[in-house]
Amino acid sequence: MPRVIIIGGGWAGCGAALAAKKAGADVVLLEKTDMLLGCGLVGGIMRNNGRYTAAEEAIALGAGELFDIADATARHHNVNFPGHSHATLYDVTKIEPRVREFLLNLGIEIRFQARAVDVKMKGKTITGIILSDDEVVEGDVFVETTGSSGPVGNCLKYGHGCCMCVQRCPAFGPRVSISKKAGVEDLVGKRSPDLCGAMSGSCKLNKESLGDEIRRELEEKGVVVIELPEKFIHKEKLSMKVCQQYALEEYARSIILLDTGYAKLMTPFFKLEELRKIKGFENARFEDPYAASKGNSIRYMSMAPRDDFMKVQGVENLFCAGEKSGPVVGHTEAICTGILAGHNAVRKALKIEMLKLPRELAIGDFIAFVNEEVKKPEGLYRRYTFAGALYFERMKKLGLYLTEKEAIKEKVSRLGLSGIFNENIVVNEGKR
């Protein structure tokens, strides 16, 4: 049985683990902290705009379980907020144990506090991952899903340290670019010609610290929009966010809160003294470990060049997904790239043709489009998401944005791909 090693337990790593296991591999997931989901522990927004289509495509392709868990732990369904329709808001305080239990029940070995620091190579093939305690974890194929946050040095040099990040590098050790250790030059995201990386997006307020009226409305509707007085409007902050899908004027003109278990503040970072001058926020506090008065941990400093199979170029047996695979933003984007990477890792191990998702599907087009974009000089200045900005506009223009479940299912079926990720390739190849 092929052994697939996945490095990084964020949404992309969980997606890759799920798909590799379903395809029949023996799967080990290495995670440097004590929790799964990485940035997914601070997010929560799914199914907004084109993410709805991508989630339904993944379900029709046979790898929808993580979307089902997110839906099942949602505090709110079908929420509309400025520029965004039909969002699901999962509860960030409840989802991690559910995902963990699900992956363990599938028989995936998850190793926590297992930080990858280097690789063992034979020519252009990785034979093992070296952990910080010198243990070598051997495997046939590897998937890097270490995200793009950190290490601390980058967050301090280009941002304000660990603000908004939950990956706790000071406690669990920094992120390491595994593809670089394997000899592949990183792609670096840009903010301006002389500034690297991009700042993290929204932050969280403690719900109990808000006024009763705001808290009640938030819990009832999932969203609260409060117009700001002119003196507190800082439009210049919009261009600094990773999440270009929320860089709309409404996000500077108003406080927009979403209920994800915390009160997720969609307005870019806000000085606490200013925030407390607004009615209902007199006692507001940011949730630890966020330091949102200042804003900014840094992401997109080390991505890997890859093909549309999600294989890292220049290494025989390394795949990548999520933020590691390009300037992509979002849980949905991480899961969708992760499932393809995990599935193809098994095909690679079996030496059979790998799967490329067709461009008639939003997921297939997204994977190919981002790959084309990062090769252009301006491509590394942009972030790509099904939920807004450039890529959502493209989805609408090309007719890829569908919200009818049956139509999406029918399309996947017409392409001959229904349930493709459900196939146990290892068993089926053995019978051939």
Ligand SMILES: Cc1cc2nc3c(=O)[nH]c(=O)nc-3n(C[C@H](O)[C@H](O)[C@H](O)COP(=O)(O)OP(=O)(O)OC[C@H]3O[C@@H](n4cnc5c(N)ncnc54)[C@H](O)[C@@H]3O)c2cc1C
């Ligand atoms: C504050 C904030 C709010 C956000 N809100 C949303 C939202 O509401 N909706 C949405 O769709 N997106 C949101 N995003 C973006 C989204 O969370 C990310 O794009 C996505 O979750 C990235 O997933 P990933 O798996 O690629 O990477 P990550 O989530 O960064 O996961 C990487 C994992 O790898 C582990 N790791 C790193 N290095 C090593 C190593 N050397 N060895 C072992 N393990 C390692 C890390 O600990 C981590 O668990 C938000 C991001 C931030 C920062």
